[in-house]
Amino acid sequence: xxxxxxxxxxxxxxxxxxxxxxxxxxxxxxxxxxxxxxxxxxxxxxxxxxxxxxxxxxxxxxxxxxxxxxxxxxxxxxxxxxxxxxxxxxxxxxxxxxxxxxxxxxxxxxxxxxxxxxxxxxxxxxxxxxxxxxxxxxxxxxxxxxxxxxxxxxxxxxxxxxxxxxxxxxxxxxxxxxxxxxxxxxxxxxxxxxxxxxxxxxxxxxxxxxxxxxxxxxxxxxxxxxxxxxxxxxxxxxxxxxxxxxxxxxxxxxxxxxxxxxxxxxxxxxxxxxxxxxxxxxxxxxxxxxxxxxxxxxxxxxxxxxxxxxxxxxxxxxxxxxxxxxxxxxxxxxxxxxxxxxxxxxxxxxxxxxxxxxxxxxxxxxxxxxxxxxxxxxxxxxxxxxxxxxxxxxxxxxxxxxxxxxxxxxxxxxxxxxxx
Numbered sequence: 378x379x380x381x382x383x384x385x386x387x388x389x390x391x392x393x394x395x396x397x398x399x400x401x402x403x404x405x406x407x408x409x410x411x412x413x414x415x416x417x418x419x420x421x422x423x424x425x426x427x428x429x430x431x432x433x434x435x436x437x438x439x440x441x442x443x444x445x446x447x448x449x450x451x452x453x454x455x456x457x458x459x460x461x462x463x464x465x466x467x468x469x470x471x472x473x474x475x476x477x478x479x480x481x482x483x484x485x486x487x488x489x490x491x492x493x494x495x496x497x498x499x500x501x502x503x504x505x506x507x508x509x510x511x512x513x514x515x516x517x518x519x520x521x522x523x524x525x526x527x528x529x530x531x532x533x534x535x536x537x538x539x540x541x542x543x544x545x546x547x548x549x550x551x552x553x554x555x556x557x558x559x560x561x562x563x564x565x566x567x568x569x570x571x572x573x574x575x576x577x578x579x580x581x582x583x584x585x586x587x588x589x590x591x592x593x594x595x596x597x598x599x600x601x602x603x604x605x606x607x608x609x610x611x612x613x614x615x616x617x618x619x620x621x622x623x624x625x626x627x628x629x630x631x632x633x634x635x636x637x638x639x640x641x642x643x644x645x646x647x648x649x650x651x652x653x654x655x656x657x658x659x660x661x662x663x664x665x666x667x668x669x670x671x672x673x674x675x676x677x678x679x680x681x682x683x684x685x686x687x688x689x690x691x692x693x694x695x696x697x698x699x700x701x702x703x704x705x706x707x708x709x710x711x712x713x714x715x716x717x718x719x720x721x722x723x724x725x726x727x728x729x730x731x732x733x734x735x736x737x738x739x740x741x742x743x744x745x746x747x748x749x750x751x752x753x754x755x756x757x758x759x760x761x762x763x764x765x766x767x768x769x770x771x772x773x774x775x776x777x778x779x780x781x782x783x784x785x786x787x788x789x790x791x792x793x794x795x796x797x
Contacts, residue, residue: 445690445729450679453669456591457683460599460655460662461693461725462769467686471592472573475668478643478651479516479539480589481581483597484562485547486536489528490605491565492551500529502550510545515582518543519620530619532608537617538624539642544580555579566593569600583645591666598640598653598664603722612639629677630654630684637684640664642676650676656684660695660725663687690730696738696761697724700776704740706756709794711748711779712786718742718756719776726761726769734763740773750779 448467456471458464465471492498508522518540520526526534526546534543548558555578562576573590581587602609615632616625630637636656643651650670655662665683670676697703702717718740728734742757750756757773 452667455667458595458664459727474588476648477589478645478648479581480643490608502528504550513541515541533617541580548579661693693727712782717776749781752778
């Protein structure tokens with residue numbers, strides 16, 4: 378008789394019985410975060426996980442604690458947001474309900490981009506322009522009734538020329554009617570955490586029940602850039618022509634500031650002159666929102682002032698690159714005993730210039746990872762603190778898959794796990 382037959386069978390039985398019942402808890406590892414590109418290898422000091430942290434990849438309205446001088450902007454409501462963290466760097470009445478005018482089209486573009494990503498529609502789809510869409514008032518792409526126009530050209534007409542006719546044509550094509558499309562806009566606003574926003578039309582024409590806030594529009598713009606970078610590129614176009622009519626983008630900063638690559642302007646008699654602009658310098662991107670300015674010149678000048686303020690007093694460091702290993706985590710019952718973990722997006726942190734930030738990153742992993750583990754599976758979080766205060770939390774995922782081990786591998790893992 379084989380002397381090893383009974384012990385092996387016993388170990389296997391215990392392994393199969395106990396593996397699904399292993400408890401999972403949290404363990405925190407201190408990580409020395411040294412920006413940029415010189416990130417220290419994580420240490421293995423154990424702590425209790427921190428609480429009261431911002432939700433991963435969600436903006437927080439808490440302003441960064443600094444001694445930076447205040448800025449005065451000639452507009453009733455405005456905000457400057459750090460793209461990396463979603464934190465407000467400066468603002469005034471940024472949660473006040475304001476008429477958004479054509480800034481509403483940022484949400485229209487977002488909903489269309491989501492439909493494109495989900496393959497519900499395609500860039501090359503041909504849309505028949507309804508008479509109702511063609512006669513929509515205000516700024517126009519100059520569409521003709523029953524004209525067939527691609528989704529891509531309608532997006533160009535809405536974004537570059539601020540065409541209300543193009544906006545309605547897109548809404549009708551995607552949802553069957555503008556009313557149904559507006560419901561999708563409001564649902565998306567809720568999903569993005571835009572608590573001071575409500576839409577009744579897709580283009581921003583005046584309506585007392587249509588409102589948003591500088592903060593909400595910054596949230597929306599950040600989400601558009603982050604989630605749909607290809608669609609966002611349309612906002613950098615300086616002109617577009619349709620039916621023999623060439624129109625320039627009303628975002629003047631595209632022509633005067635090479636760091637600016639979007640986003641949108643708006644005007645109605647009620648809303649006055651509004652603008653969302655974003656600019657990038659190295660790893661630092663900021664989003665400026667100005668609402669209710671008294672003239673297009675004031676709108677442009679004050680938005681430029683906000684962008685310059687952001688670059689002058691803040692800078693962004695890349696702590697960890699997307700899909701780059703931060704640490705290897707222990708895996709039980711797998712075909713390998715460890716998995717590399719990291720973040721899916723570059724982990725960027727913005728702090729005041731010329732001030733000590735004392736950045737530290739805390740990597741919190743599940744105490745026990747049980748195979749199988751899928752690539753991209755969330756296995757913990759990483760929280761960045763500045764001077765002891767949390768400023769950013771992001772999910773940490775497995776960078777590669779780990780399959781369930783064979784009988785022998787699981788048996789050995791069970792024995793080690795028993796005495797761990």
